[in-house]
Amino acid sequence: MRTFLIAAAAVACMAFVGTAQASEALAKEKGCLACHDINKKKMGPSYKDVAAKYKGKADAEAMLVAKVSGAKGHPKVKANEEETKTIVKWILAM
Numbered sequence: 893m894r895t896f897l898i899a900a901a902a903v904a905c906m907a908f909v910g911t912a913q914a915s916e917a918l919a920k921e922k923g924c925l926a927c928h929d930i931n932k933k934k935m936g937p938s939y940k941d942v943a944a945k946y947k948g949k950a951d952a953e954a955m956l957v958a959k960v961s962g963a964k965g966h967p968k969v970k971a972n973e974e975e976t977k978t979i980v981k982w983i984l985a986m
């Protein structure tokens with residue numbers, strides 16, 4: 893049982909890391925990381941700062957997806973709404 897739990901936790905952990913890496917690659921491919929960095933401010937705020945700012949806000953994901961993909965107060969991006977959602981989820985989980 894114990895071994896099983898450890899194995900299950902390891903698998904869950906690897907799956908999570910895999911998703912995070914895929915999202916980071918997507919953010920890079922879509923040019924988000926040209927203006928944003930995970931840890932420090934560039935042209936846009938760091939993603940860690942964005943995550944901290946919206947921590948605990950239930951509608952943060954929908955609001956940010958609408959803001960970024962709707963180009964309202966945010967520069968136009970190459971990512972479509974679905975891709976933006978994936979990246980925003982990744983940012984908010986930081």
Ligand code: HEC
Pocket residue numbers: 919922923924925926927928935936937942945956959960965966967968969970971976979980983
């Ligand atoms: C041309 C530069 C540029 C690109 C490319 C860019 N951003 Fe931004 N981003 C900014 C700037 C500048 C701000 C700060 C102004 C603002 O809040 O709109 C910002 C703010 C944000 C915020 C915080 C908004 C808020 O209300 O706090 C998020 C989330 C974000 N960007 C996500 C993304 C994602 C995801 C992508 C890629 C699909 C992306 N950005 C691409 C410049 C950029």
